[in-house]
Every structure is written in C-alpha cells, then in structure tokens.
Amino acid sequence: MKTFCGRANPTTGALDWVEESEEYDYHQEIARSSYADMLHDTDRNQKYYAGIRAAVARVKARGEKATVLDIGTGTGLLSMMALTAGADFCYAVEVFKPMAEAAKCIVEKNGFSDRMKIINKHSTEVTLGPDGDMQTRANILVTELFDTELIGEGALPSYEHAHQNLVQEGCEAVPHRATVYSQLVESELLWSWGQLQPVMVEGARLAPPPAVTQCAGAHSVCDIQLSQVSPEQFTPLGPLCTMFSLDFSKPVSSAPQSHTSHFPARVSGRAQVVLSWWDIDMDPEGSIVCSMAPSWTYPQPKAAPWRDHWMQSVYFLPTERSVVEGEELSLTVIHDDYSLWYGLQQVGLKETPLCRPCCTCHAHLVWNRPRFGELNDGRRTESYVRALRSVLDVDSVCLSVSDGSLLPVFAQMLGAKKVFGLESSRMSKRVIEQVLEANSMKGGVELLEIRADQLSSNDLGGQQISVLMGEPYYSTSLLPWHSLFFWYCRTALAKLLRPGAAILPRSATLHAAAVEFQDLWRIRAPCGTCEGFDVSPMDQMVQRSLDFRESREAEPHPLWEYPCRALTLPTAVMTFDFTQCVPEQPINAQGCFPFVRSGSCHGVAIWMEYQLTEEVTISMGLSGDVGEQGACEWSRHRKQGVYFFPSPRQSVGEDGGGGKVSYSFTFEPSSGDISMEFNNKTN
Numbered sequence: 036m037k038t039f040c041g042r043a044n045p046t047t048g049a050l051d052w053v054e055e056s057e058e059y060d061y062h063q064e065i066a067r068s069s070y071a072d073m074l075h076d077t078d079r080n081q082k083y084y085a086g087i088r089a090a091v092a093r094v095k096a097r098g099e100k101a102t103v104l105d106i107g108t109g110t111g112l113l114s115m116m117a118l119t120a121g122a123d124f125c126y127a128v129e130v131f132k133p134m135a136e137a138a139k140c141i142v143e144k145n146g147f148s149d150r151m152k153i154i155n156k157h158s159t160e161v162t163l164g165p166d167g168d169m170q171t172r173a174n175i176l177v178t179e180l181f182d183t184e185l186i187g188e189g190a191l192p193s194y195e196h197a198h199q200n201l202v203q204e205g206c207e208a209v210p211h212r213a214t215v216y217s218q219l220v221e222s223e224l225l226w227s228w229g230q231l232q233p234v235m236v237e238g239a240r241l242a243p244p245p246a247v248t249q250c251a252g253a254h255s256v257c258d259i260q261l262s263q264v265s266p267e268q269f270t271p272l273g274p275l276c277t278m279f280s281l282d283f284s285k286p287v288s289s290a291p292q293s294h295t296s297h298f299p300a301r302v303s304g305r306a307q308v309v310l311s312w313w314d315i316d317m318d319p320e321g322s323i324v325c326s327m328a329p330s331w332t333y334p335q336p337k338a339a340p341w342r343d344h345w346m347q348s349v350y351f352l353p354t355e356r357s358v359v360e361g362e363e364l365s366l367t368v369i370h371d372d373y374s375l376w377y378g379l380q381q382v383g384l385k386e387t388p389l390c391r392p393c394c395t396c397h398a399h400l401v402w403n404r405p406r407f408g409e410l411n412d413g414r415r416t417e418s419y420v421r422a423l424r425s426v427l428d429v430d431s432v433c434l435s436v437s438d439g440s441l442l443p444v445f446a447q448m449l450g451a452k453k454v455f456g457l458e459s460s461r462m463s464k465r466v467i468e469q470v471l472e473a474n475s476m477k478g479g480v481e482l483l484e485i486r487a488d489q490l491s492s493n494d495l496g497g498q499q500i501s502v503l504m505g506e507p508y509y510s511t512s513l514l515p516w517h518s519l520f521f522w523y524c525r526t527a528l529a530k531l532l533r534p535g536a537a538i539l540p541r542s543a544t545l546h547a548a549a550v551e552f553q554d555l556w557r558i559r560a561p562c563g564t565c566e567g568f569d570v571s572p573m574d575q576m577v578q579r580s581l582d583f584r585e586s587r588e589a590e591p592h593p594l595w596e597y598p599c600r601a602l603t604l605p606t607a608v609m610t611f612d613f614t615q616c617v618p619e620q621p622i623n624a625q626g627c628f629p630f631v632r633s634g635s636c637h638g639v640a641i642w643m644e645y646q647l648t649e650e651v652t653i654s655m656g657l658s659g660d661v662g663e664q665g666a667c668e669w670s671r672h673r674k675q676g677v678y679f680f681p682s683p684r685q686s687v688g689e690d691g692g693g694g695k696v697s698y699s700f701t702f703e704p705s706s707g708d709i710s711m712e713f714n715n716k717t718n
C-alpha cells in the first residue's frame with residue numbers, strides 16, 4: 036500500500052503529492068516528533084514523577100489498590116513511574132501504533148509487562164468491563180495531553196470522556212490542575228506579525244487596505260519561544276492575569292466557556308497583543324509546579340527549563356485600540372474544545388459579543404505571521420526599493436514573480452512604464468489588488484493568475500520584459516533553496532526578456548556554518564535512560580525513522596528562536612547565477628569548514644543570501660556579523676535549514692587545529708533540490 040505525501044517542488048513552485056511507501060508517513064512523524072525533547076525535559080519528568088509518587092501515596096493511605104489510567108502514554112514512562120511508586124496496575128493508552136509498539140518494548144525491557152497493559156486506541160474508544168480493554172475504573176488519572184495552547188491536542192474531550200467512562204469519581208489526577216496566564220502588551224515587533232503596516236517608499240506612504248486593518252485575522256495561535264523576545268521589545272499594559280484554571284480530578288467540560296479578568300491599565304499605550312502561557316500543579320496543594328513561563332520571568336533567567344514541545348502563545352487582538360493609564364479594562368478569553376481567543380473591552384461600556392476571529396480580507400490566509408513581519412520590515416523594504424531604483428527607468432516594463440509580493444507596487448510607485456505581476460492563486464492576487472485600490476493605483480499594475488511557463492507575449496501586450504524581479508518568496512517553500520523556483524521562472528521566461536534585461540535578484544548564494552546549539556540539539560539527541568528507566572528502544576525507533584530518509588535531509592527551523600554559536604566561519608558554498616538559465620547538468624560543491632572556536636558541534640545551519648544588485652544583498656539567514664564568541668543573530672522572517680549530526684556532542688579545538696567539517700553539496704536541476712553530505716572530523 037502506498038501513501039501520498041506533500042513535498043515542495045522548486046522546479047514548479049507547487050506542493051507536489053508524491054507517492055511514498057506506506058512506512059514513509061509514520062517514519063516522518065516519528066523522525067520529526069517531540070519525543071526526544073520530552074524525554075530530555077528533566078524539569079517535566081521530575082515533577083511528573085513527584086506528582087505521581089504523591090498521588091499513589093494518597094491512594095494507598097486510604098487503603099485502596101492504586102489503578103492507573105495513563106492517557107497518551109508515549110514511551111510508557113509515566114506508567115513505569117507509577118508502578119515504581121507502588122501502583123498495582125496501569126492501563127496505558129496510546130493511539131499511535133508505532134509508539135504503542137515501542138512502549139511495549141520499553142515496558143518489557145524494564146520488567147513491568149506483568150502489571151501494565153498497553154492499549155493501542157484513542158482513549159475515547161477504550162471499553163470498560165470484564166471483556167473490555169479495562170476491567171475496572173482507575174482511581175488515578177495520569178495524562179500528558181497538552182500543547183503550547185494547553186488544550187490544542189484535544190485534552191478537554193479526552194478528560195471529559197475519561198471522567199464519564201473510565202475513572203472513579205473523586206479520582207487522583209496528575210497533573211491535578213492547569214492554570215492559564217495572560218498579559219496585555221503593546222509591541223511593535225509582535226504586532227507587525229499580525230497586521231500590515233503603512234510602508235514608506237522613498238518618502239511616499241503606501242497605506243494598508245482598510246479591509247486588512249479592520250480584519251480580525253486568522254483564528255490560530257502564534258506559538259513561539261517567547262524567551263527569545265526581549266522584554267525591551269514590548270510594554271506591559273496590565274498585570275499578569277490568571278485567566279482560568281482546570282481541575283483535572285473532577286469532571287471536565289469541553290463546551291465553550293469564557294473567562295474575564297478586570298484591571299486598570301498600568302500605562303497609556305496601544306493594546307495589540309496578548310502573551311500567554313500556563314502551568315500545571317502536579318498535586319492538590321500546588322507544591323509541585325511545572326511552569327511554561329518564559330525565562331525573563333525568572334529571577335535567574337538561565338535557570339529556566341528549556342523545552343520545545345511546550346512553548347508560549349501570542350494572540351493578536353481583533354483590532355488595536357488606545358488605552359489610557361488607569362482606564363479600567365476587561366480582558367476576556369473564550370475557549371472551545373481545542374483553541375482559545377481573546378478580546379478587550381473598557382469596563383462600564385456595553386459589552387459586545389466576542390466572536391471567534393475569522394479572516395475576511397484574505398491577507399491573513401495568504402500571508403503567515405513571519406511573512407507579515409517581513410513585509411513590515413522597513414529596512415528590508417529600503418533595500419528592495421534601492422535595488423529597484425538602480426535598474427528602473429521611465430521605459431521599464433517589469434514583471435514580478437513572487438507570491439503576494441509588494442514588489443510590483445513598489446515598481447509602479449517608482450515610475451516604471453508598465454508593471455505585471457504573476458500570482459500563484461486568486462486569493463493572493465485579490466490581496467495585492469486591495470493594496471492597489473487602497474492607494475488609488477488600480478490599473479497601475481496588471482496582475483496575472485498564470486504560471487511563468489504558460490505566459491505568452493500576448494499576455495504582456497506584445498511588450499518585452501526589461502526588469503524581471505522577485506523577492507523571491509513562495510508560499511510552498513519550506514527550505515531555503517525552495518525559492519530557487521525563481522530561477523526556473525526566469526528560465527521559462529527567457530524568450531520574453533528584452534536583451535540585457537535586468538534580473539533582480541541577479542544571483543543567490545547558499546551559505547552554511549557549523550554550529551553549537553544551546554538547546555535545540557535535544558530534539559535529535561538519544562536519551563538512553565530517563566529518570567532511571569531504559570528508554571533505548573525509543574532511541575532506536577527514532578534512529579530507524581531518521582535513517583529511512585530524514586537523517587539525510589536538512590530540516591527547517593526559525594533559528595532566531597534557538598540560540599546557537601557558530602564554530603566555523605560562515606561560508607558561501609554554492610552560487611546560482613540568475614542572469615543565466617538553469618543549467619542542464621548538476622552543480623557540485625565540495626570543501627570544508629575549519630573550526631575556529633571550541634564547543635560541541637551539533638550540526639550545520641544553512642541559509643540563502645540574494646544579491647539583488649552588485650551593491651545590495653538580502654540575507655535570509657544571519658542578520659549581522661557573528662560575535663566574537665560565535666553568537667549568531669538570525670532573520671525572523673524565514674526559516675533556515677538545519678542538518679543535525681548523528682553524534683551531537685563532539686568536542687573541537689579553539690585554535691582552528693581541532694578539526695573541520697567536510698561538506699559536499701549537489702544541486703540537481705531536474706528536481707530543484709539540493710542534497711548534502713557532511714563529515715565531522717575532530718582531533
């Protein structure tokens with residue numbers, strides 16, 4: 036049996052559905068999962084263990100047998116903790132079959148098979164009774180069903196069903212409760228991810244369409260490593276509010292509910308964004324707490340536990356509004372069974388219903404959060420405008436090939452004779468049309484919903500292109516080199532180009548550097564033992580899935596969220612000349628990165644830089660020089676590629692004599708993909 040998987044195709048700019056073997060889908064799921072991250076989360080594991088010991092002790096103190104229901108058991112770790120703490124029997128539920136099979140191996144390896152039953156079902160399908168999956172109701176409920184938004188993995192319906200059908204009334208629960216905290220802030224940085232701001236083009240103001248600025252946006256949380264957003268980049272307008280708590284030892288409802296917190300505005304400002312995180316109490320007294328608070332809330336930020344499976348949430352208010360210091364405000368959160376959304380009102384005014392955000396302008400469906408930030412980046416805009424100004428004249432006929440791009444609007448504002456824009460979808464075309472209409476430029480740019488390889492001279496009114504431009508940005512791109520689709524478009528359009536036509540960007544360079552991650556290495560590092568339990572079968576399962584394909588590929592990661600140090604100098608490893616057509620033969624590059632700093636080499640960071648003109652370059656990776664100790668600052672707008680080494684903890688020397696990373700890159704024109712191999716050598 037085969038399965039179809041989506042893969043970005045740089046030769047077409049499309050997401051192709053590729054037929055893969057039946058094993059591929061779950062191998063990819065395992066390889067890119069957070070299982071290793073959770074096993075390396077010592078804070079989480081120790082606090083779960085402490086909470087489980089306390090729960091078992093309370094049941095035993097009542098003279099009862101301790102029967103545990105563990106929903107979402109994963110490796111079986113929490114059930115083994117319960118059995119070690121004195122539980123009599125555990126029912127461990129895991130819906131993902133490969134994970135359930137791994138749990139059986141782990142449980143057997145640790146000698147708990149006789150007191151534990153793995154149930155490979157969704158918990159809502161588990162049956163109770165003499166012939167059922169469970170012979171009796173449990174009196175201890177242990178779960179790990181949470182995501183960054185707390186309830187996004189279906190925790191509420193699962194708890195609701197468990198209390199109705201699988202556990203005793205008044206059962207012990209680990210965790211015992213969860214509490215959601217929120218803070219209203221003003222942040223130019225964060226708000227730039229949610230709304231299109233006015234854009235300045237050589238002193239002229241390009242206004243965002245009213246339909247966009249008045250739109251409540253898409254209904255989706257922005258989950259990030261909030262520890263990497265400095266407190267200097269936002270202004271709290273109110274206190275940290277306790278929005279609501281859920282007691283998991285009692286029946287839980289998945290029905291929509293709302294909760295409101297009242298407070299006076301601390302300072303005057305613009306209410307734009309809600310920052311949110313949660314914590315879980317592992318015991319009824321709240322003495323064992325696992326918190327998702329960002330590091331800057333800690334007295335010693337470096338002591339904050341790091342985790343990637345649970346982060347923090349950013350919610351954008353439907354519209355920004357001005358608040359005055361001392362003004363009484365009410366912040367309301369509504370949640371259904373899977374998600375949350377927020378609204379703000381002034382106390383004393385007639386309350387208006389807080390509806391689920393829904394994008395009506397299409398922009399929030401065309402542009403994701405990093406893309407909004409990219410379009411709102413004034414320095415980036417200046418670079419493109421400067422590059423365009425250097426190649427445009429009054430007779431220029433321009434063609435833009437990027438998704439939902441403002442470049443054709445800029446070209447029109449700079450005085451090009453005629454501007455065309457190719458858009459990949461009707462929705463993105465409509466968004467740019469709204470921008471043109473809002474600025475009285477309707478008709479100034481002709482937008483075509485057509486592929487580059489289908490464009491004809493008739494579509495251009497018989498005119499030849501004198502300036503071909505792209506950011507390049509394509510919504511299907513995942514890895515840095517997927518934007519090489521621009522090169523394929525340039526090749527397809529060769530016969531429509533005027534002799535000596537300007538190509539912007541004129542080239543692209545693939546850059547790489549060997550790095551030491553502060554924490555991200557944990558998501559790929561084997562665990563071995565966890566809290567005294569042998570979980571090596573899990574390591575082996577992950578490695579088999581990585582070996583299936585993923586270990587030979589780079590992964591996309593927003594590296595601004597994951598601090599790292601460059602252990603080698605950033606190196607240009609491969610250049611793509613857009614002034615020429617895509618070659619028929621592969622492009623190969625071999626070389627090495629000598630280590631220039633000591634550290635542990637976890638892998639290689641990979642990114643693109645675009646040479647718009649000879650004078651103007653845009654980086655999609657490093658946004659500044661590497662620090663003396665190797666500190667890196669990364670672009671917040673695009674994801675970079677990361678190639679993880681199988682052995683992530685290899686020491687290197689300080690003086691460049693401690694080894695090197697040899698590399699081999701191959702660009703294959705037929706697929707548009709780049710394959711890579713590395714050899715991490717240390718003395």
